[in-house]
Amino acid sequence: DAMVIQNPRYQVTQFGKPVTLSCSQTLNHNVMYWYQQKSSQAPKLLFHYYDKDFNNEADTPDNFQSRRPNTSFCFLDIRSPGLGDAAMYLCATSGRGKGTEAFFGQGTRLTVV
Amino acid sequence: LAKTTQPISMDSYEGQEVNITCSHNNIATNDYITWYQQFPSQGPRFIIQGYKTKVTNEVASLFIPADRKSSTLSLPRVSLSDTAVYYCLVVFSGGYNKLIFGAGTRLAVHP
Numbered sequence: 596d597a598m599v600i601q602n603p604r605y606q607v608t609q610f611g612k613p614v615t616l617s618c619s620q621t622l623n624h625n626v627m628y629w630y631q632q633k634s635s636q637a638p639k640l641l642f643h644y645y646d647k648d649f650n651n652e653a654d655t656p657d658n659f660q661s662r663r664p665n666t667s668f669c670f671l672d673i674r675s676p677g678l679g680d681a682a683m684y685l686c687a688t689s690g691r692g693k694g695t696e697a698f699f700g701q702g703t704r705l706t707v708v
Numbered sequence: 709l710a711k712t713t714q715p716i717s718m719d720s721y722e723g724q725e726v727n728i729t730c731s732h733n734n735i736a737t738n739d740y741i742t743w744y745q746q747f748p749s750q751g752p753r754f755i756i757q758g759y760k761t762k763v764t765n766e767v768a769s770l771f772i773p774a775d776r777k778s779s780t781l782s783l784p785r786v787s788l789s790d791t792a793v794y795y796c797l798v799v800f801s802g803g804y805n806k807l808i809f810g811a812g813t814r815l816a817v818h819p
Contacts, residue, residue, distance in 0.1 A: 650806075
């Protein structure tokens with residue numbers, strides 16, 4: 596059973612048109628992460644939540660925002676997508692405590708046209 | 709967070725043992741070493757984690773020397789389905805994990 600679910604799997608959006616990607620989890624984990632992964636590159640951390648505490652990476656563009664209305668759900672909003680934002684977006688969760696493993700969703704592949 | 713260095717790519721053949729070494733010279737006392745596997749168009753998947761010496765599970769073994777400045781992921785008898793990117797991460801154990809991925813090692817297993 597999928598524990599971290601990302602919807603949709605594939606998203607096509609127009610240049611400059613706001614888009615929202617969603618992630619839900621059934622693990623009741625405290626921590627949720629959003630990563631951007633471009634072709635042949637490693638996942639790049641955009642931001643993460645520890646419960647409701649939001650942590651933005653220093654080099655995450657202002658164009659990217661996130662919301663976590665409750666433990667189970669997290670959203671990635673891209674306010675004005677550019678061609679360079681086309682990528683796979685990965686959501687992950689982990690619990691608190693030493694060395695807990697992270698669980699990743701299948702990702703949403705975003706295409707900007 | 710300690711920076712990790714791994715080979716960019718490796719090639720192997722079915723049935724061979726593959727060892728991927730990762731260096732993490734600045735690892736801190738409370739840090740764990742964790743490995744993830746990623747197939748194309750999928751999210752990374754946890755493989756194994758350790759603090760020191762040797763850890764083994766049904767998928768792999770992880771060898772960590774006493775100084776903990778490096779670690780080696782060992783995949784016994786690889787098959788074509790082990791073709792993937794393998795990431796070594798150093799993860800802080802004190803609170804929660806902030807996972808920063810390095811470049812990873814692209815393993816290609818050939819028939």
